[in-house]
Amino acid sequence: MDFELTEEQKEFKALARGILEKELKPLVLRLDEKSVYHAGFIKEILEKEIGLLAVKLAEEGVYAAKFIAALEEKLKLLARALPEESAYPLDFIKKMGNLGFMGIFIPEEYGGLGKSLFEFALVAEEIARVCLSAATAYGVIALGTLPILLSGTEEQKKKYLTKIASGEMLVAFAITEADAGSDVMAMKMRAARDGDFYVLNGMKQFITSAGPSDIYSVFAKTNPEKGERGVSGFIVEKETPGLEFGEKEKKLGIRASETRSLILTDCKVPAENLIGGRENLGAIHILNTLNRSRIVVGALGVGCAEGALKQAISYAKERKQFGQSIASFQIIQHKLAEMAVRVETAKLLVYKAAWLAGQKDTGKSVLAKFGAMAKYFAAQAACNNADDNIQICGGMGFMEEFGAAKRWRDSRILRIYEGTDEIQKNEIARILIKESAN
Ligand SMILES: Cc1cc2nc3c(=O)[nH]c(=O)nc-3n(C[C@H](O)[C@H](O)[C@H](O)COP(=O)(O)OP(=O)(O)OC[C@H]3O[C@@H](n4cnc5c(N)ncnc54)[C@H](O)[C@@H]3O)c2cc1C
Known part of the structure; x- marks a missing residue:
């Protein structure tokens, strides 16, 4: 078996890393919300x-x-x-768009680079090594785009994918509501047909990049009496009358990634923006999207875990106590070893899931299982490594300007968004039990 990335995949990583060193690194702490x-x-x-x-x-x-x-x-x-400062990394995200990074996984016929989600995930991983806020703002592009890419009509793909690929349009994804989080199919947002339009009413909460984004993949009930079989997806443009945004949420971490509510009041969306052109297929669109986008979250976890390891090694070599570098103490060495094992294990799982996503014969439940495993394990790896990094760096790790504290705060979201740890484990176990019956 060959576990090596291809030369082209390595080039994507190297290119992304080069840009990040120059463009993003100097901004990282400034991007984060600082209490002054x-x-x-x-x-x-x-x-x-x-x-x-x-x-x-x-x-x-x-x-x-x-x-x-x-x-x-x-x-x-x-x-x-x-006084607080915060900045959505718009310039950085636009620059990534101009360079073609938004459309890595979008087919060439729609203006993308025609690669797979694997290459997108590799770039997301590189960004997360430096800053999980910016990586989230980047990763959510896949989350918002996938419903259109996987299920959109030809017209929808032509109209929107080209603009996403060029970086002209930023996109977000909205399923969560106040009473529909893990139990997302309990959503109450209503979409009622009215001539050539659907009228959407309801509220979505905790939506990443709500505000900066130009279009939203929004899910609502067209047939509430049918439960999850009555959900449909819509592409809602930012300027649509009746669409409003809540206040920017104040968060534990990923503060430069903006999170807001969407409030839709008699919001008239053209019927041609019904994703896929057919009602009541929204639950399938959501699952197909999450099964893939969770792999991107896994990649964010790998990057975050790797960034923590890199900082820990460098500090441990530099810092001297009791007349020697702390890297010479075996207990520190063991921590570094555990961190490295987490990075490599998470990477293997994420890359396997990303590879499976690109294979035509991968079954839905296999993809769902590996996507959930990759996200679950990589998120844990990121949180544990961020924590060990702070311990290795001692008091310096606790200082805001050092960056380890920000990574520790940021990493925690990986265990929550796009399905909590518990939901990933439910999903893995459900599929294992189903598979054992065959
Ligand atoms: C920063 C941020 C960004 C986000 N971005 C987006 C976005 O872009 N788009 C979007 O639609 N949503 C987004 N979300 C929402 C996110 O996906 C949800 O918060 C998440 O799925 C959990 O839902 P909840 O917060 O309602 O928690 P709840 O569902 O209320 O869960 C609370 C606790 O109960 C546990 N639990 C729930 N059900 C079960 C069960 N069956 N078995 C075992 N344990 C269970 C959970 O694991 C958790 O520990 C974002 C959230 C945050 C915080």
């Missing part, structure tokens, strides 16, 4: 806000416990008001 500590601002709070509150409460004869509770409330409000 202003001594003057804090002093002002202490003198003005808290002072006034204390005086007011004292005048009213409020007891200490109440004072502390009121103070906490006030501080929470003030903390939220602290």
Whole structure:
């Protein structure tokens, strides 16, 4: 068996790495949302806000416990008001589009490079070594594009894939709702036919790149009484009247990847934007998409785990304690060894799943099983490596400017989006049990 990447695949990785070193690396920490500590601002709070509150409460004869509770409330409000910076990496994403990286897996007839999801995943992996926020903003392009690529009509492919491939249009994917997360088929968003249009009403939450994206693959119920057999997919353009966006969510990590709600109120979508031109096939479109896009999330995990390992090795060699480099301590060496094993194991699983996705004779459940395994394992590898990296780097690992803390915060999302760890394990076990019956 040959486990080597092809020369062309290696070139994609090298090309992506070259661009990232130059374009993305210098920006990484600035892209992340930073709470900026202003001594003057804090002093002002202490003198003005808290002072006034204390005086007011004292005048009213409020007891200490109440004072502390009121103070906490006030501080929470003030903390939220602290100046924050964040930046969706639009220039970087557009540049990737101009270079053809968005359309790697889009066929040449629609303006893409005509490669497979494997090559897209390799580039996603490289970006994630540097910054998981930017890698998420990149990876979501596959998530939003796949429903159109796999199931769209010829007109839909011609109209949208060409613009996605050129980087002219950014795309997002919307299935999650407040009461439909893991149980996504419980979605309530309604799509009712009205002449040449479908009228969409409802709300989607936690949508990656909602706001910066130009088009949205949105799923809604055309026949609610049919349950998951009544779901359909729609391509919704950003400027469609009735489509609004919620506030940008404040998150634990991947802060430069924007996450918002989509609010659709009597949003009239042309009937020709019904994905595939047929109603009630949305559940199939969603599953076909997730079975492949989870491989890309797995690749993000590999990149993130690898980035952590690289930083840990370099710091361990440099840092001296007790008169020697900490890399000479066996306990540090064992941590590095475990981290490397995680990277290689995750890589094997992700690459196998990506390879299977490109084979015509791969069955649906085999792809679903390996996609879930790859995502589950690589996400764990990323989180564990990000954590071990901080431990190896000690106090320096805890410092924001060092970058290890950001990777630790960012990596956690890999175990949640596009299906939690638990949902991946449910899926793997369901298929194993089904396979054993054959
Ligand atoms: C930053 C971010 C970006 C996202 N981007 C997108 C996007 O672009 N598009 C989109 O549509 N969605 C997106 N999501 C939504 C994401 O896919 C969901 O959050 C995720 O699928 C989990 O759903 P939930 O949050 O409702 O959790 P819940 O489903 O409420 O789960 C809560 C807990 O219960 C567990 N659980 C639930 N059901 C079971 C079960 N049957 N067996 C065992 N355990 C179970 C879960 O594993 C989890 O631990 C994003 C989320 C985040 C946080």
